[in-house]
Structures are given as C-alpha cells and as structure tokens.
Amino acid sequence: MPFSKRDYERVDDTLLWETPRATIGGIERRDFKDGDDVKVVFTDGSWCRLRTSARDRLMRYLVDRLDFVPLDFLTPAQRKTSETFASAHAPDAGPPVVTRSECGCFRVEVLAPSTTNAFFGHSTRDLVMDADGNTVDLSQYHLEDWSPEGLATRRRLRAPTPPSGRVRD
Structure with a gap:
C-alpha cells in the first residue's frame, strides 16, 4: 500500500491482478532468503512468491486447519467474554471470530x-480464553494456542516453554 511519512493512515490501494480461488492449488509457508514468505502454487503448476510482514495473519485462515466455533455454540460465559472484547474496539469492528x-x-x-x-495494513485484536470464558494470560498459553510463526518467534527468543509442553505441527 502506498504511503508517505505525512499520510500513512490513508490507504490508496490499486488492484494489480486477481485470479479465481479455484486456480490456486495450494499455499505454503516458505522461508526463502529473507523468511516470512508465502508460495502460492496454481493448478497449472506455476507459482509465485509473496513477501509479507504479517504471515501469521495471512496463513492462519488460508492454511492452518482451524476449528471455527459459532458464537451460538459458546457457553454464556464464553460468549460474554467474546462480545465484551469485541465491543471494546472500534465501532466498525466486525463480530468476533472464535476458534x-x-x-x-x-x-x-x-x-x-x-x-x-x-504502513501496517490491517491488524486484528485477539485474546485467548479458557473453557470457562476466563481470559488466559500470555504467560499461560499452551503451545497449541500459538501459531507456527508465533512458536518460531518464541524459539528464536528462547522464551520459556508454555505449560502444556506439547509441540504443534
């Protein structure tokens, strides 16, 4: 997205190219020379490499097998936590997405x-809650609560292992 130091909040995108989703055969995390890249493989065998500063957000919905939970399936406490969290953000915030x-x-x-x-694109706000609807402190996350990129960052920083000790593929 084009930006200048004076007006980086204005988004002025230009669509350069698009393809139907059916022409995409797969998307892979790739750590080419600089890391944090994405390889998009098309059904005809061709591919392209994309560089992103937020691969975690991109790959989470495209590649990771998420277990989406409709708000109606949450317990009253979980739903209250989700809706309270969502209401604390900008007025145009969409409904919470729960996994x-x-x-x-x-x-x-x-x-x-x-x-x-x-400059930064879009950002999501998120929290992790337990089965009782209580917010989980970052220091108490299980390995399963982290994305692959989050785990890689933790390993690079040599952060302590979360309580579950399990490694997520």
Missing part, C-alpha cells in the same frame, strides 16, 4: 476496517 485450539482454549479475534493504515 478452538487443540488444548481446549479459544482464540477470539476482532477486525475493524477503520484500523487499517497504509
């Missing part, structure tokens, strides 16, 4: 289009 981790915790994510800017 369940293998460990039984839930990630609640909220996206507000008004928070998009030309």
Whole structure:
C-alpha cells in the first residue's frame, strides 16, 4: 500500500491482478532468503512468491486447519467474554471470530476496517480464553494456542516453554 511519512493512515490501494480461488492449488509457508514468505502454487503448476510482514495473519485462515466455533455454540460465559472484547474496539469492528485450539482454549479475534493504515495494513485484536470464558494470560498459553510463526518467534527468543509442553505441527 502506498504511503508517505505525512499520510500513512490513508490507504490508496490499486488492484494489480486477481485470479479465481479455484486456480490456486495450494499455499505454503516458505522461508526463502529473507523468511516470512508465502508460495502460492496454481493448478497449472506455476507459482509465485509473496513477501509479507504479517504471515501469521495471512496463513492462519488460508492454511492452518482451524476449528471455527459459532458464537451460538459458546457457553454464556464464553460468549460474554467474546462480545465484551469485541465491543471494546472500534465501532466498525466486525463480530468476533472464535476458534478452538487443540488444548481446549479459544482464540477470539476482532477486525475493524477503520484500523487499517497504509504502513501496517490491517491488524486484528485477539485474546485467548479458557473453557470457562476466563481470559488466559500470555504467560499461560499452551503451545497449541500459538501459531507456527508465533512458536518460531518464541524459539528464536528462547522464551520459556508454555505449560502444556506439547509441540504443534
């Protein structure tokens, strides 16, 4: 997205190219020379390499096998936590997107289009809650609560292993 130091909050995108989703055969995390790249493989065998500063957000919905949970399937406490979290953000925030981790915790994510800017793109706000609807402190996350990129960052920083000790593929 084009930006200048004076006006990086204005987003002025130009669509350069698009293809129907049916022509995409697969998407892979690739750590080419600089890392954090994405390889898009098309059904005809061709491919392209994309560089992103937020591969975690991109790959989460395209590649990772998420267990989406409709708000109606949450317990009253979980739903209250999700809706309270969502209401604390920009007025144009969409409804919370809830996914369940293998460990039984839930990630609640909220996206507000008004928070998009030309320098950073869009950002989601998220929290992890347990089965009782209580917010889980970052220091208490299980390995299953982290994305592959989050785990890689933790390993690079030599962060302590989360309590579950399990490694996620």
